[in-house]
Amino acid sequence: MIAAAQPVSTAIADFLAELVGMPPNWFFSAIAMLLVATGVLMLVVTPVGLGGVYIERKFAGRMQNRRGPNRVGPYGLLQTLADGVKLLAKEDIIAPSTDAPLFRLAPYVVFIGAFTGFVVLPYAPGIVAGPLDVGVLLFLALIAFETIGIVMAGWSSNNKWSLLGGMREVAQVVSYELPLGIAAMCPVIAAGTMSLNGITDYQGGGGIFGWLILRNGYWAVVMVPAFLIFYVSGLAAAKRAPFDLPEAESELVAGFHTEYSGMRFGMFFLPEYALMLSISGVTSVLFLGGYHDPFGLSGPGGTFHDVWWWGLLWFFLKTTFLFLSQICLRWTLPRMRIDQVMYLCYKVLLPASLACLVGTAALRLL
Amino acid sequence: MTPDIKIDHDERAAPAIPRDVQTEEMIFNLGPQHPATHGVLRVVVRTDGEIVLGCQPLIGNLHRCAEKIIESLSYVQGLPYVDRMDYLGSLNNELGIALVVEKAAGIEVPKRGQYLRVITCEINRVISHLFSAGQFGLDMGAFTPFLYMFREREEGILLLNEITGGRLLYHYIRYGGVTRDAPEGWLGRVVKWCDVVDGHLDEYNNLLTYNRIFLNRTCGVALLQKDVCLKYAATGPILRGAGIKRDLRKDMPYSSYEDFDFEIPVGPFEHGVAGDSWNRHRQRLYEIEESLKIIRQACANLPDGDVGNRKVTRAWKAPPGEAYVATEAPRGELSFYFISDGGRKPYRMKARGPSFNNIAVLETEARGLMLADLIALIGSVDITLGEVDR
Numbered sequence: 001m002i003a004a005a006q007p008v009s010t011a012i013a014d015f016l017a018e019l020v021g022m023p024p025n026w027f028f029s030a031i032a033m034l035l036v037a038t039g040v041l042m043l044v045v046t047p048v049g050l051g052g053v054y055i056e057r058k059f060a061g062r063m064q065n066r067r068g069p070n071r072v073g074p075y076g077l078l079q080t081l082a083d084g085v086k087l088l089a090k091e092d093i094i095a096p097s098t099d100a101p102l103f104r105l106a107p108y109v110v111f112i113g114a115f116t117g118f119v120v121l122p123y124a125p126g127i128v129a130g131p132l133d134v135g136v137l138l139f140l141a142l143i144a145f146e147t148i149g150i151v152m153a154g155w156s157s158n159n160k161w162s163l164l165g166g167m168r169e170v171a172q173v174v175s176y177e178l179p180l181g182i183a184a185m186c187p188v189i190a191a192g193t194m195s196l197n198g199i200t201d202y203q204g205g206g207g208i209f210g211w212l213i214l215r216n217g218y219w220a221v222v223m224v225p226a227f228l229i230f231y232v233s234g235l236a237a238a239k240r241a242p243f244d245l246p247e248a249e250s251e252l253v254a255g256f257h258t259e260y261s262g263m264r265f266g267m268f269f270l271p272e273y274a275l276m277l278s279i280s281g282v283t284s285v286l287f288l289g290g291y292h293d294p295f296g297l298s299g300p301g302g303t304f305h306d307v308w309w310w311g312l313l314w315f316f317l318k319t320t321f322l323f324l325s326q327i328c329l330r331w332t333l334p335r336m337r338i339d340q341v342m343y344l345c346y347k348v349l350l351p352a353s354l355a356c357l358v359g360t361a362a363l364r365l366l
Numbered sequence: 367m368t369p370d371i372k373i374d375h376d377e378r379a380a381p382a383i384p385r386d387v388q389t390e391e392m393i394f395n396l397g398p399q400h401p402a403t404h405g406v407l408r409v410v411v412r413t414d415g416e417i418v419l420g421c422q423p424l425i426g427n428l429h430r431c432a433e434k435i436i437e438s439l440s441y442v443q444g445l446p447y448v449d450r451m452d453y454l455g456s457l458n459n460e461l462g463i464a465l466v467v468e469k470a471a472g473i474e475v476p477k478r479g480q481y482l483r484v485i486t487c488e489i490n491r492v493i494s495h496l497f498s499a500g501q502f503g504l505d506m507g508a509f510t511p512f513l514y515m516f517r518e519r520e521e522g523i524l525l526l527n528e529i530t531g532g533r534l535l536y537h538y539i540r541y542g543g544v545t546r547d548a549p550e551g552w553l554g555r556v557v558k559w560c561d562v563v564d565g566h567l568d569e570y571n572n573l574l575t576y577n578r579i580f581l582n583r584t585c586g587v588a589l590l591q592k593d594v595c596l597k598y599a600a601t602g603p604i605l606r607g608a609g610i611k612r613d614l615r616k617d618m619p620y621s622s623y624e625d626f627d628f629e630i631p632v633g634p635f636e637h638g639v640a641g642d643s644w645n646r647h648r649q650r651l652y653e654i655e656e657s658l659k660i661i662r663q664a665c666a667n668l669p670d671g672d673v674g675n676r677k678v679t680r681a682w683k684a685p686p687g688e689a690y691v692a693t694e695a696p697r698g699e700l701s702f703y704f705i706s707d708g709g710r711k712p713y714r715m716k717a718r719g720p721s722f723n724n725i726a727v728l729e730t731e732a733r734g735l736m737l738a739d740l741i742a743l744i745g746s747v748d749i750t751l752g753e754v755d756r
Contacts, residue, residue: 064513160394164416164737241507242579250402250505251741332573334580335507337738338416 009036048118050080052273055320056327063331090262095158098259102156107260107267109149114271117142117278122197124291124311125298135196136188139282140181143237146275147173150246150256153268157259165255169246172341173237179349180233186226186360187212187286190219196282200290205299211289222359227287229353231322234279236341239272241330248335280322284315291315391419394737398427402505402741405751409728411740418740421732423725428755436715441467441541442680444712449535451719452753454497457483457490457526458695460539463715465620466702467541467678470689476672479543480622485556485664486526486538487621488657492563493522494696495603495650495657498748502647503574505745506583511574518563525556541682543674553665560658567651575648576637584647585638588735588743590727592641599723602698604747606632607649608641614694626663628656643746650748683710697721697748719753 012032017024054069054077061068069076094100120135122128132138147169154166188194190212191202203210213223236243247255257268284290291311297304304310336344394411397403406427412420432451436444448463449456461483468475475483500515523533529548530538538544574580595605605612613630615623631652638644684706692701698720705714724747732740 060509064510065517066513160392167415244507248507248738250507250745251738253400331510333508334503334574334577334583335738336579337583337736339736340582 009033012036046270048277049115049270049273050084052277052323053080053083053270055323056273059324059327060331063328084266087263087266092264093259093261095259097158099156099158102152103259104264106149106153106156107264109152110146110271111149111267113142113146113149114275114278117275117282120196121278121281122200122285122290123315124308125306126308127312128197131195131197133193133195133198136184136194136199136282136286139196139278140177140184143173143180143275144177146271153260154246154256157256159259161252161254162256162258165246165248165252165258168248168252168338169239169256171338172239172243172245172345175342175345176233176236176243176349179229179345179353180237182350182353182357183226183230183233184282184286186222186356189357189360189364190215190223196285196290200285200292203289204292205296205302207292207296207299208289208294210292210296210299211287211294213287219363222356222363223287225352226356226360227283229349229356230283230286233345233349234283235326235329236345238275238279238326240276240326242333242336243341244330244335245338245341250335276326277319277323280319280326281315283322284318288318289314290318396740402744403751404501404744404749407725407744407749407751407754409740409744411732411737413737416737418732418735418737421728421740423728425722425725425751425754428751430756432756433715433717436463437712440680440710441678441682441684441712444715445539445541446535446537448717449537450752451717451756452695452697452700452721452750453534454494454750455490455696456535457487457530457538458494458693458700460536461487461621462691462693462695462700462702462717463704464539464541465693466689466691466704467684467712469691470687470704470706471541471684473542473677474675475543475621476674477622477669478547478671479673481664481668482529482544482548482673483539483621484623484626485548485553485661485668486529486536486544488661488664489522489526489556489559490536491696492654492657492661493519493526495654496522496563498696499570499574499647499650502643502742502745502748503580505741506580508574508577508580511570514566514573515570518559518566521559521562525552525559528552528555540674541678542676543672545674547673548668553668557662557665560661563654564658567654570651575644575651581637581644583738584642584644584742584746586642586644587638587739588643588731588746589639590641590646590731590743590747591639594727594731595641598727600698600727600747601720601723602694602696603646603649603653604698604724606630606653607646609633609635614692614699618692620691620693623660625667626660628659628663631656643742646746646748681710683708684712692718695720697750697753698724717756719756721749721751721753722756725749725754 009032012035013024013028016028016031058068069079072078072082094103117139120132120138150169151166154162187199191199193199203212208214209216212219213227214220239246257265260268291314292298293314296302298310299305392413394413396409396411398406398408408424408427410422410424411418432447436447445463448459451459496515496519500512503511526536527533529552530536590604590608592608592610595608609632611630611632616630635645686706686708688705690701690703692699700720701718703716704712707713732743735743
C-alpha cells in the first residue's frame, strides 16, 4: 500500500505547488500526506470497522433466530452507516464533573491504538503499509497503548462504574499481554525474525505444512498450544466475551464508556471491531501462514507465487474465519469473573506459554 | 450523590474477608436505572474495590397502592388489578385473589373451570420460568440462551393470547371460574407446545446450565442455605433450590392440583452446593418439566361442563367474613388475606408477594460477595419489582 501511496502523495504535492505557482517543498508534501492519510482512513479504515460491525450483527442475528439488520439498504448493508450518521447527529454530552481534557482525548487514543495495528499487517505479497522489522513488537505495543485510552476514559468520566471498568481493563489487558507476548515469541523464534513479512515469507512453500502451526508436522507440538494461548489472550486483549469485563453490561452498565454519548461513543465502538480484525490478522500471520494458501501454490515456484489477489484472498479468508470464531464465542459464552480471568492468565496461560517458548527454542536448536 | 440512608458500619456488619490493603470504600447506587436490577430496584452497595461490604435494597419506586385500589373498587373491577403485581405471572396472581374471595363467599367453581385455570396458570409458570432462567443467563453475560428461551416463551404467549385475549396481562380468571372456554383445537396446540418446550430443555442446559464458565460463575456463589431461606421466609425456587421440599400445589392443594401426578423436584444438586445460584437456576428448569406434566394431564382429562358460574356481577356483595389463601406462584408463595364487611367492595385485601420477602435476603447475604456475584444473587433470586412494591 505504501508503494501506491507514495507516488500519489508526490503527485498531489506537485499539483498543489503548481496550483499556487511555487516550487514543491516540504509544506506541500505535508499537506499531500495529510490528504492521503485522510483518504486512506475514509476509504480503508472506516469500511473495515463498519463491515466488522455489520458482520457481527448479521451473524449474531443468525445465531439467535433473528434476521439481523435488514431494513437500510440491500440486506441491511447500510445499517451501520445509518447508525454512524445517527451517532454524529446526537447530542455530545460532557458532564460538568468530568475531567474534560482527558475525557475528550480518551476516544482518540483508543481509536489510534486500535487502527494503527493495520499498518504492519502484510495483506498480500507487496501489500503492506509499513514493512517494519519489529512488526510484532509494534503490534503488542499498540494494544498496550489502547489500554491507556480506556483507563483515561474510565478515570476522567468521574463515574464509579466507569472507574471499575477502567480498572478491570488495566488488570486484564496488562496481565494478558504477558501470555500474548510470550506466545507471539514462539513464531518469532521459529522464523528468526520479528517482522511480520519475514514470518510470512518463512511460512511460504510446503502448503499447510509450511505454516508454523503445523510446520513439518512436529512443530505442532508447541505451535498448537501457542496458537491457542495467543488466541485466548487476544480475546482478552480485545475485550471480547468471555473477557468483556471492562464493559460488562449487566454489571457495570457500560463500563468505561458509560458517560460517553454520540460519536464519542462511536469512537470506542468502532475500534473494538478494528482490534478484533487486526488481532485476527496477526494471528493468521503468526501461526496460519499469513497470505499463503494451504496447497503450496503461493510458495516459491508455485503457480500463484507473488500474485497479489491470490494472497489477499487467503489472508482475507483466514482473518474472517478467526473473526467469525470470535463472534461465535461472544454469542455463546457467559462472562467470566475478574478473579477467574486473573487465575486463567497467571496460573494457566502464563506457565503454558513459557513452556511453549522453551519448547520452541529447543525445537529450533535441533 | 451521597445516599440518604445509613449503612451500618458497626462490627456486626464487617464481613469476614481478609484485607491486606486498606483501601477507600465506595458507595455504589445499583439502580434504579441499571441493566441488572430487573426493573426499578435500587440497591445501595458499599464496596471495597469490587468486594461488597454492605448492601441495602431500597424499594418502593414502583409502588402503586395496588391493595388500596382493589379495596376501593367493586369486586369485578378490582380483580384484574392484581395482574400488575407480578406481571410475569399474572394468571397466578389472578388465581390467588379469585380463590380467596371464593373461599370467603363459598363460591363453587365447576371442574372444567378449575382445570382451565390450572392449564393457563401452568403455561404462565413455564413462560415465567423461561424468562427468569434466560434473564439470569443474560446477567451472567450469555445473551443467546435468553433469546432461545424467548422463542418458546413467545409460542406460549400466543397460546395464552388465543384463549385469554392478552399477551402479558390476561384478565382471564373471574370469581367463580374463567371468562371463556378453550377455542377449537387449542388443547392440542398446548400439548404440542409442551413437547416443543420439553425438546428444547436439553438445548438450554447444554448451552447455558452446564457451560463450564457458567458453572464457575454460579456454583457455590451467593449461597442462600436452608436457615437463611427460613429466616427470611423466602419461598419458591429459592427454597426448593436450597433443598427444602415445599410446594403449596402439593402441600395445600387448591384448584384441583390434587388430581395431577407430578413431583416437587428438589435436587439432585449435581454441581455446587444446595442453595447456590446454580441450583436456583437449575430448579427453575426442573420445575418447567413438572409444569409440562401437569399441563399434559389437565389437557388430556379436561372434564366437560361449564367453565364458570356467573354469580359475581358488578353489584355483587360478598357476605361478611374473612379468608386466607396461599398459592404457589412462579416466584414463591403468593397469598391473599381478605376481609369482607358485606359491602360491594373488599374491606381489606392484603397480598403477600413472594418477591418482597425474597429480596430481603440481599441486605445480609450480599456481604463479602464480589460485585459480579451480587448480580448473580439478584438475578438468581429473580424478583419482579411490580410485586415487591405493589
